[in-house]
Amino acid sequence: MICPYRSGEDSGTTIEVRNLEFVYENGFRVFTNVNLTAGEKQFVSIVGPSGVGKSTLLRLIGGFLKPTSGEVYLEGRRILRPTPRVILVHQSIVTFPWMTALENVMLALKPKRMSKEEAREVARQALERVGLQGFEDLYPKEMSGGMRQRVAVARALAADPAVLLMDEPFAHLDELTAEGLRQDIYNILFSEDNPLRSVIMVSHNLTEVLELSDRIYVVNGSPATIVATVDVRMPRPRSPRNPEFDRYLDLLYGYLTRERR
Numbered sequence: 254m255i256c257p258y259r260s261g262e263d264s265g266t267t268i269e270v271r272n273l274e275f276v277y278e279n280g281f282r283v284f285t286n287v288n289l290t291a292g293e294k295q296f297v298s299i300v301g302p303s304g305v306g307k308s309t310l311l312r313l314i315g316g317f318l319k320p321t322s323g324e325v326y327l328e329g330r331r332i333l334r335p336t337p338r339v340i341l342v343h344q345s346i347v348t349f350p351w352m353t354a355l356e357n358v359m360l361a362l363k364p365k366r367m368s369k370e371e372a373r374e375v376a377r378q379a380l381e382r383v384g385l386q387g388f389e390d391l392y393p394k395e396m397s398g399g400m401r402q403r404v405a406v407a408r409a410l411a412a413d414p415a416v417l418l419m420d421e422p423f424a425h426l427d428e429l430t431a432e433g434l435r436q437d438i439y440n441i442l443f444s445e446d447n448p449l450r451s452v453i454m455v456s457h458n459l460t461e462v463l464e465l466s467d468r469i470y471v472v473n474g475s476p477a478t479i480v481a482t483v484d485v486r487m488p489r490p491r492s493p494r495n496p497e498f499d500r501y502l503d504l505l506y507g508y509l510t511r512e513r514r
Protein backbone atom coordinates (compact mmCIF):
# COMPACT_ATOMS: atom_id res chain seq x y z
CA MET A 254 0.00 0.00 0.00
CA ILE A 255 2.71 2.47 0.94
CA CYS A 256 6.04 2.79 -0.73
CA PRO A 257 8.40 5.34 0.79
CA TYR A 258 11.06 6.68 -1.61
CA ARG A 259 9.45 5.02 -4.58
CA SER A 260 10.40 6.30 -8.03
CA GLY A 261 7.77 6.02 -10.73
CA GLU A 262 7.97 3.52 -13.51
CA ASP A 263 4.21 3.20 -14.11
CA SER A 264 2.93 2.42 -17.57
CA GLY A 265 0.92 5.30 -19.02
CA THR A 266 2.97 7.90 -17.18
CA THR A 267 1.91 11.44 -18.07
CA ILE A 268 4.33 13.46 -15.95
CA GLU A 269 7.66 12.23 -14.72
CA VAL A 270 10.01 14.26 -12.54
CA ARG A 271 13.49 12.77 -12.45
CA ASN A 272 16.27 13.60 -9.96
CA LEU A 273 15.14 17.17 -9.69
CA GLU A 274 17.18 19.71 -7.80
CA PHE A 275 16.34 23.38 -7.50
CA VAL A 276 18.30 26.29 -6.07
CA TYR A 277 16.84 29.83 -6.04
CA GLU A 278 19.03 32.68 -7.32
CA ASN A 279 19.89 33.72 -3.76
CA GLY A 280 21.49 30.29 -3.22
CA PHE A 281 18.57 28.76 -1.27
CA ARG A 282 18.44 25.05 -2.12
CA VAL A 283 14.78 24.09 -2.01
CA PHE A 284 14.86 20.56 -3.46
CA THR A 285 17.18 17.70 -3.92
CA ASN A 286 16.62 14.35 -5.61
CA VAL A 287 12.87 14.70 -6.25
CA ASN A 288 11.33 11.86 -8.26
CA LEU A 289 7.62 11.60 -8.91
CA THR A 290 5.14 10.50 -11.53
CA ALA A 291 1.52 11.14 -12.43
CA GLY A 292 -0.15 8.41 -14.43
CA GLU A 293 -3.09 8.03 -16.79
CA LYS A 294 -6.33 9.33 -15.24
CA GLN A 295 -4.54 9.73 -11.93
CA PHE A 296 -5.23 12.39 -9.32
CA VAL A 297 -1.98 13.11 -7.52
CA SER A 298 -1.50 15.38 -4.51
CA ILE A 299 1.58 16.94 -3.00
CA VAL A 300 1.52 17.68 0.72
CA GLY A 301 4.19 19.09 3.00
CA PRO A 302 4.80 21.66 5.72
CA SER A 303 4.36 25.35 4.93
CA GLY A 304 7.30 26.83 3.04
CA VAL A 305 8.78 23.45 2.12
CA GLY A 306 8.53 24.18 -1.62
CA LYS A 307 5.22 22.75 -2.87
CA SER A 308 4.31 25.75 -5.06
CA THR A 309 7.87 25.87 -6.36
CA LEU A 310 7.55 22.21 -7.34
CA LEU A 311 4.30 22.86 -9.26
CA ARG A 312 5.99 25.73 -11.11
CA LEU A 313 8.92 23.46 -11.98
CA ILE A 314 6.55 20.78 -13.28
CA GLY A 315 4.72 23.37 -15.40
CA GLY A 316 7.98 24.64 -16.92
CA PHE A 317 7.61 28.08 -15.31
CA LEU A 318 10.92 27.55 -13.48
CA LYS A 319 13.98 25.77 -14.82
CA PRO A 320 15.40 22.96 -12.66
CA THR A 321 18.97 23.47 -11.46
CA SER A 322 19.46 19.83 -12.37
CA GLY A 323 17.18 16.93 -13.22
CA GLU A 324 14.31 16.79 -15.68
CA VAL A 325 10.55 17.00 -16.04
CA TYR A 326 8.88 14.94 -18.79
CA LEU A 327 5.40 15.23 -20.26
CA GLU A 328 4.36 12.06 -22.09
CA GLY A 329 8.04 11.18 -22.46
CA ARG A 330 9.12 14.58 -23.79
CA ARG A 331 11.17 16.97 -21.73
CA ILE A 332 9.38 20.12 -20.55
CA LEU A 333 11.72 23.08 -21.00
CA ARG A 334 9.19 25.92 -20.95
CA PRO A 335 5.48 26.46 -20.23
CA THR A 336 3.20 24.54 -22.60
CA PRO A 337 -0.56 24.76 -23.22
CA ARG A 338 -0.64 20.99 -22.50
CA VAL A 339 0.04 21.70 -18.81
CA ILE A 340 -2.17 24.33 -17.17
CA LEU A 341 -1.73 25.79 -13.70
CA VAL A 342 -4.81 26.89 -11.74
CA HIS A 343 -3.63 29.15 -8.97
CA GLN A 344 -5.76 30.18 -6.01
CA SER A 345 -5.01 33.89 -6.38
CA ILE A 346 -5.33 34.32 -10.17
CA VAL A 347 -8.90 33.19 -10.52
CA THR A 348 -10.87 35.37 -12.90
CA PHE A 349 -10.56 38.71 -14.67
CA PRO A 350 -13.17 41.03 -13.09
CA TRP A 351 -13.82 43.06 -16.25
CA MET A 352 -14.85 40.01 -18.29
CA THR A 353 -17.98 37.87 -18.14
CA ALA A 354 -17.75 34.16 -17.31
CA LEU A 355 -17.89 33.36 -21.03
CA GLU A 356 -15.19 35.91 -21.93
CA ASN A 357 -12.97 34.60 -19.13
CA VAL A 358 -13.15 31.12 -20.61
CA MET A 359 -12.77 32.36 -24.21
CA LEU A 360 -9.44 33.88 -23.21
CA ALA A 361 -7.95 30.40 -22.90
CA LEU A 362 -8.88 29.70 -26.53
CA LYS A 363 -6.95 32.63 -28.04
CA PRO A 364 -3.84 30.55 -28.86
CA LYS A 365 -6.06 28.06 -30.74
CA ARG A 366 -6.94 30.69 -33.35
CA MET A 367 -10.54 29.55 -33.80
CA SER A 368 -13.30 31.82 -35.06
CA LYS A 369 -15.13 33.90 -32.47
CA GLU A 370 -18.31 31.86 -32.94
CA GLU A 371 -16.43 28.60 -32.49
CA ALA A 372 -14.65 29.94 -29.38
CA ARG A 373 -17.98 31.06 -27.90
CA GLU A 374 -19.40 27.59 -28.42
CA VAL A 375 -16.37 25.79 -26.93
CA ALA A 376 -16.39 28.19 -23.95
CA ARG A 377 -20.13 27.71 -23.49
CA GLN A 378 -19.64 23.92 -23.42
CA ALA A 379 -16.78 24.26 -20.90
CA LEU A 380 -19.04 26.32 -18.61
CA GLU A 381 -21.77 23.75 -19.00
CA ARG A 382 -19.32 21.00 -17.97
CA VAL A 383 -18.69 22.75 -14.65
CA GLY A 384 -22.41 23.36 -14.06
CA LEU A 385 -22.51 27.04 -15.04
CA GLN A 386 -24.96 26.91 -17.94
CA GLY A 387 -27.15 30.00 -17.79
CA PHE A 388 -24.46 32.05 -16.00
CA GLU A 389 -22.34 32.86 -19.07
CA ASP A 390 -22.97 36.60 -18.95
CA LEU A 391 -22.30 37.18 -15.25
CA TYR A 392 -19.26 39.18 -14.16
CA PRO A 393 -17.05 37.74 -11.37
CA LYS A 394 -18.39 40.26 -8.84
CA GLU A 395 -21.88 38.83 -9.44
CA MET A 396 -20.73 35.27 -8.66
CA SER A 397 -20.03 33.32 -5.48
CA GLY A 398 -16.47 32.15 -4.69
CA GLY A 399 -17.39 28.62 -5.78
CA MET A 400 -18.77 29.88 -9.10
CA ARG A 401 -15.61 31.89 -9.77
CA GLN A 402 -13.52 28.84 -9.03
CA ARG A 403 -15.66 26.85 -11.48
CA VAL A 404 -15.01 29.51 -14.13
CA ALA A 405 -11.28 29.13 -13.50
CA VAL A 406 -11.57 25.37 -13.92
CA ALA A 407 -13.69 25.78 -17.08
CA ARG A 408 -11.04 28.12 -18.50
CA ALA A 409 -8.31 25.58 -17.73
CA LEU A 410 -10.30 22.70 -19.25
CA ALA A 411 -11.30 24.66 -22.37
CA ALA A 412 -7.65 24.67 -23.40
CA ASP A 413 -7.75 20.82 -23.45
CA PRO A 414 -4.65 20.28 -21.31
CA ALA A 415 -3.19 16.85 -20.67
CA VAL A 416 -2.26 17.87 -17.14
CA LEU A 417 -3.92 20.23 -14.71
CA LEU A 418 -1.79 21.63 -11.89
CA MET A 419 -3.86 23.03 -9.02
CA ASP A 420 -2.32 25.08 -6.22
CA GLU A 421 -4.67 25.13 -3.20
CA PRO A 422 -7.71 25.39 -5.51
CA PHE A 423 -10.30 25.26 -2.72
CA ALA A 424 -8.47 27.30 -0.09
CA HIS A 425 -10.71 30.38 -0.25
CA LEU A 426 -14.02 28.54 -0.18
CA ASP A 427 -16.19 27.68 2.78
CA GLU A 428 -16.17 23.98 3.63
CA LEU A 429 -19.63 23.24 2.26
CA THR A 430 -18.95 24.88 -1.10
CA ALA A 431 -15.52 23.25 -1.29
CA GLU A 432 -17.01 19.83 -0.55
CA GLY A 433 -19.51 20.06 -3.44
CA LEU A 434 -16.98 21.50 -5.83
CA ARG A 435 -14.38 18.81 -5.02
CA GLN A 436 -16.73 16.00 -5.95
CA ASP A 437 -17.95 17.77 -9.08
CA ILE A 438 -14.46 18.55 -10.20
CA TYR A 439 -13.23 15.00 -9.75
CA ASN A 440 -16.11 13.74 -11.90
CA ILE A 441 -15.62 16.42 -14.54
CA LEU A 442 -11.88 15.93 -14.70
CA PHE A 443 -12.04 12.24 -15.28
CA SER A 444 -15.22 11.97 -17.34
CA GLU A 445 -14.81 9.98 -20.54
CA ASP A 446 -15.20 12.92 -22.91
CA ASN A 447 -12.40 14.86 -21.22
CA PRO A 448 -8.90 14.53 -22.70
CA LEU A 449 -7.32 15.42 -19.35
CA ARG A 450 -4.89 12.67 -18.29
CA SER A 451 -3.60 13.70 -14.86
CA VAL A 452 -4.16 16.22 -12.11
CA ILE A 453 -1.50 17.30 -9.63
CA MET A 454 -2.80 19.30 -6.68
CA VAL A 455 -1.04 21.03 -3.79
CA SER A 456 -3.16 21.31 -0.67
CA HIS A 457 -2.80 21.77 3.08
CA ASN A 458 -6.15 20.12 3.69
CA LEU A 459 -5.43 16.43 4.32
CA THR A 460 -9.11 15.49 4.33
CA GLU A 461 -9.52 17.01 0.89
CA VAL A 462 -6.35 15.30 -0.30
CA LEU A 463 -7.58 11.91 0.91
CA GLU A 464 -11.01 12.39 -0.64
CA LEU A 465 -9.55 13.09 -4.07
CA SER A 466 -6.18 11.45 -4.54
CA ASP A 467 -5.07 8.20 -6.06
CA ARG A 468 -1.54 8.95 -4.93
CA ILE A 469 -0.06 11.37 -2.40
CA TYR A 470 3.55 12.53 -2.32
CA VAL A 471 4.79 13.84 1.01
CA VAL A 472 7.50 16.48 0.68
CA ASN A 473 9.63 17.27 3.71
CA GLY A 474 13.09 18.32 4.86
CA SER A 475 15.51 21.08 3.99
CA PRO A 476 16.44 20.79 1.24
CA ALA A 477 13.18 18.99 0.64
CA THR A 478 12.63 15.72 -1.10
CA ILE A 479 9.84 13.14 -1.39
CA VAL A 480 9.84 11.32 1.95
CA ALA A 481 6.85 9.07 1.23
CA THR A 482 4.51 7.98 -1.52
CA VAL A 483 1.07 6.90 -0.38
CA ASP A 484 -1.22 5.12 -2.83
CA VAL A 485 -4.79 5.57 -1.59
CA ARG A 486 -6.81 2.46 -2.16
CA MET A 487 -10.21 3.43 -0.75
CA PRO A 488 -13.31 3.13 -2.92
CA ARG A 489 -15.00 6.35 -4.03
CA PRO A 490 -16.89 8.34 -2.90
CA ARG A 491 -14.75 8.43 0.24
CA SER A 492 -16.09 9.39 3.61
CA PRO A 493 -13.99 10.87 6.43
CA ARG A 494 -16.23 8.80 8.74
CA ASN A 495 -14.71 5.60 7.42
CA PRO A 496 -12.11 4.17 9.91
CA GLU A 497 -9.76 3.51 6.99
CA PHE A 498 -9.82 7.22 6.21
CA ASP A 499 -8.50 7.88 9.74
CA ARG A 500 -5.71 5.37 9.26
CA TYR A 501 -4.53 7.19 6.15
CA LEU A 502 -4.78 10.53 7.97
CA ASP A 503 -2.60 9.25 10.83
CA LEU A 504 -0.09 7.95 8.35
CA LEU A 505 0.13 11.31 6.55
CA TYR A 506 0.46 13.21 9.85
CA GLY A 507 3.27 10.85 10.76
CA TYR A 508 5.21 11.62 7.59
CA LEU A 509 4.55 15.34 7.89
CA THR A 510 5.70 15.66 11.47
CA ARG A 511 8.68 13.32 11.34
CA GLU A 512 12.06 15.09 11.61
CA ARG A 513 14.45 14.51 8.73
CA ARG A 514 18.20 14.68 9.42
Ligand SMILES: Nc1ncnc2c1ncn2[C@@H]1O[C@H](COP(=O)(O)OP(=O)(O)OP(=O)(O)O)[C@@H](O)[C@H]1O
Pocket residue numbers: 277278279281283301302303304305306307308309310
Ligand atom coordinates in the same frame (compact mmCIF):
# COMPACT_ATOMS: atom_id res chain seq x y z
N1 LIG B 1 12.03 33.86 -5.57
C1 LIG B 1 12.49 33.25 -4.47
N2 LIG B 1 13.78 33.40 -4.07
C2 LIG B 1 14.25 32.77 -2.98
N3 LIG B 1 13.52 31.94 -2.20
C3 LIG B 1 12.24 31.76 -2.53
C4 LIG B 1 11.65 32.40 -3.68
N4 LIG B 1 10.35 32.02 -3.76
C5 LIG B 1 10.14 31.18 -2.73
N5 LIG B 1 11.26 31.04 -1.99
C6 LIG B 1 11.44 30.21 -0.80
O1 LIG B 1 11.33 28.85 -1.21
C7 LIG B 1 10.67 28.11 -0.21
C8 LIG B 1 9.52 27.36 -0.81
O2 LIG B 1 8.46 28.29 -1.16
P1 LIG B 1 7.07 27.72 -1.69
O3 LIG B 1 6.15 28.88 -1.86
O4 LIG B 1 7.31 26.85 -2.86
O5 LIG B 1 6.61 26.83 -0.45
P2 LIG B 1 5.20 26.15 -0.15
O6 LIG B 1 5.50 24.81 0.37
O7 LIG B 1 4.32 26.23 -1.35
O8 LIG B 1 4.65 27.12 0.98
P3 LIG B 1 3.13 27.32 1.54
O9 LIG B 1 2.65 25.97 1.92
O10 LIG B 1 3.33 28.19 2.74
O11 LIG B 1 2.35 27.96 0.43
C9 LIG B 1 10.27 29.08 0.90
O12 LIG B 1 11.22 28.99 1.94
C10 LIG B 1 10.33 30.43 0.23
O13 LIG B 1 10.72 31.43 1.15
